[in-house]
Amino acid sequence: MIYFDNAATSWPKPPAVAEAMTHFIKEVGANPGRAAHRQAVESGRIVYGAREAVCELFHAPDPLRLVWCKNVTEALNLVLCGMLHPGDHVVTSSMEHNSMMRPLRALEGPGQSSEGVEVTVAGCSPQGRLDPASVEAAIRPNTRLVALNHASNVVGTLLPVAEVGALCRERGLLLLVDAAQTGGAYPLDMQADQIDLLGFTGHKSLGGPMGTGGLIVGERVDETQIDPLIRGGTGSRSEHELQPDFLPDMCESGTPNVVGLAGLEVGVRWVLERGVGAIRAHEVALTRTLVDGLHAIPGVSVYGTLDPELQTATVSFNIDGMAPSEAGLRLDDEYGILCRVGLHCAPAAHKTLGTFPTGTVRFGLSAFNTAAEVQAAIAAVRRLAEGVR
Amino acid sequence: MTSEYAVVLVQSTSHAMRVEKLLRDGGIPCKMIPVPRHISSDCGACVRIQYGDMDAVHRAVAAAGIEVESIQAT
Numbered sequence: 001m002i003y004f005d006n007a008a009t010s011w012p013k014p015p016a017v018a019e020a021m022t023h024f025i026k027e028v029g030a031n032p033g034r035a036a037h038r039q040a041v042e043s044g045r046i047v048y049g050a051r052e053a054v055c056e057l058f059h060a061p062d063p064l065r066l067v068w069c070k071n072v073t074e075a076l077n078l079v080l081c082g083m084l085h086p087g088d089h090v091v092t093s094s095m096e097h098n099s100m101m102r103p104l105r106a107l108e109g110p111g112q113s114s115e116g117v118e119v120t121v122a123g124c125s126p127q128g129r130l131d132p133a134s135v136e137a138a139i140r141p142n143t144r145l146v147a148l149n150h151a152s153n154v155v156g157t158l159l160p161v162a163e164v165g166a167l168c169r170e171r172g173l174l175l176l177v178d179a180a181q182t183g184g185a186y187p188l189d190m191q192a193d194q195i196d197l198l199g200f201t202g203h204k205s206l207g208g209p210m211g212t213g214g215l216i217v218g219e220r221v222d223e224t225q226i227d228p229l230i231r232g233g234t235g236s237r238s239e240h241e242l243q244p245d246f247l248p249d250m251c252e253s254g255t256p257n258v259v260g261l262a263g264l265e266v267g268v269r270w271v272l273e274r275g276v277g278a279i280r281a282h283e284v285a286l287t288r289t290l291v292d293g294l295h296a297i298p299g300v301s302v303y304g305t306l307d308p309e310l311q312t313a314t315v316s317f318n319i320d321g322m323a324p325s326e327a328g329l330r331l332d333d334e335y336g337i338l339c340r341v342g343l344h345c346a347p348a349a350h351k352t353l354g355t356f357p358t359g360t361v362r363f364g365l366s367a368f369n370t371a372a373e374v375q376a377a378i379a380a381v382r383r384l385a386e387g388v389r
Numbered sequence: 390m391t392s393e394y395a396v397v398l399v400q401s402t403s404h405a406m407r408v409e410k411l412l413r414d415g416g417i418p419c420k421m422i423p424v425p426r427h428i429s430s431d432c433g434a435c436v437r438i439q440y441g442d443m444d445a446v447h448r449a450v451a452a453a454g455i456e457v458e459s460i461q462a463t
Contacts, residue, residue: 032402033401036424044402044405044434045406047406048403064404064407234401244400246400246401249400249403
């Protein structure tokens with residue numbers, strides 16, 4: 001079996017991830033931050049250790065400005081729904097996932113009325129590339145936020161977040177980055193890239209389990225301007241019936257997913273030990289082989305930049321005359337290749353790429369994939385394409 | 390009579406974790422304990438230190454830029 005659905009969730013995980021999660025369930029078990037007995041303190045240490053690991057990876061200076069969420073979607077919703085008000089203007093891109101687009105469309109209100117948040121979608125090229133000048137051109141006096149994914153979940157194309165980060169600083173705007181597809185797979189530095197709000201997910205290239213993710217709130221963001229998505233017990237300020245107004249507690253109500261965070265910390269430590277640079281180099285090499293191999297097959301269209309340096313290890317393609325759903329089924333049934341087909345929760349991106357509403361076949365690679373697997377997949381696609389012709 | 394201990398009171402358990410780690414890394418003995426009821430009604434945790442280390446702890450948290458609510462004798 002060849003697992004090429006890592007853009008949806010990575011598998012396998014580093015082996016120590018499951019061990020850390022089992023250890024928590026069997027040996028620790030307590031609720032962090034709700035008591036101070038030894039097991040509760042140990043549980044709190046696990047949560048704090050995961051904060052430190054993620055902040056080290058993303059060069060975020062203060063682990064207490066990291067808010068745990070159940071996934072990056074929740075992190076993006078926390079910013080969009082918690083910080084924007086009617087009359088505010090947001091610039092986003094035409095390559096966004098619905099985790100960004102749907103909350104923005106909801107905030108616009110019915111019929112994009114003047115009572116809602118205003119949204120400008122900066123258009124990207126048919127390869128999914130964004131020109132920072134088109135973001136700049138979209139800025140208005142009431143622009144408050146620029147919200148971008150770091151890389152497309154459909155074709156892997158990287159967006160120029162550092163250039164847009166510099167632009168945002170110059171123009172006094174906040175930059176929100178969705179790092180779902182790049183965290184752990186591509187170098188990301190909140191300070192150097194001038195990112196104010198970084199949403200990440202734990203279950204992709206960070207190697208952690210599902211149900212983990214978060215938002216890192218940069219120093220330029222006034223946290224009192226964030227309206228929490230939920231309120232409740234935090235283990236702090238228990239004498240008050242009002243929600244705390246400091247990070248991370250203000251946005252972390254209720255018992256956290258400590259078993260997940262135990263795994264996440266180990267996943268991130270694995271990434272840090274191996275090095276994002278080394279992981280990236282491995283994935284670039286695999287992507288080059290895959291893109292070149294697929295591109296050379298008659299009747300196969302590969303989308304995106306076709307340049308591994310400009311994208312992540314996610315490659316989308318179609319076989320002429322074969323629906324993505326059929327290709328996906330046959331790759332699974334006949335070749336044991338597991339991938340995702342269709343629209344990948346990103347209709348705007350498909351419209352940009354010209355693959356709407358058919359969608360694509362998507363191979364999402366990870367640090368655990370090998371050159372032999374890539375060669376086997378290319379051979380499988382070639383046989384499928386030959387069968388059509 | 391002066392107590393043998395002091396406590397570092399912080400906003401939350403997450404902050405206490407940060408202080409505990411800083412002090413351990415700096416070789417200053419400490420322990421996370423429930424906030425003593427006579428000091429605060431908060432249900433959270435604080436970091437207990439040796440009374441004689443109060444000045445060193447003040448310096449350490451200030452140098453690290455960690456916000457603490459107070460450091461006081463128990």
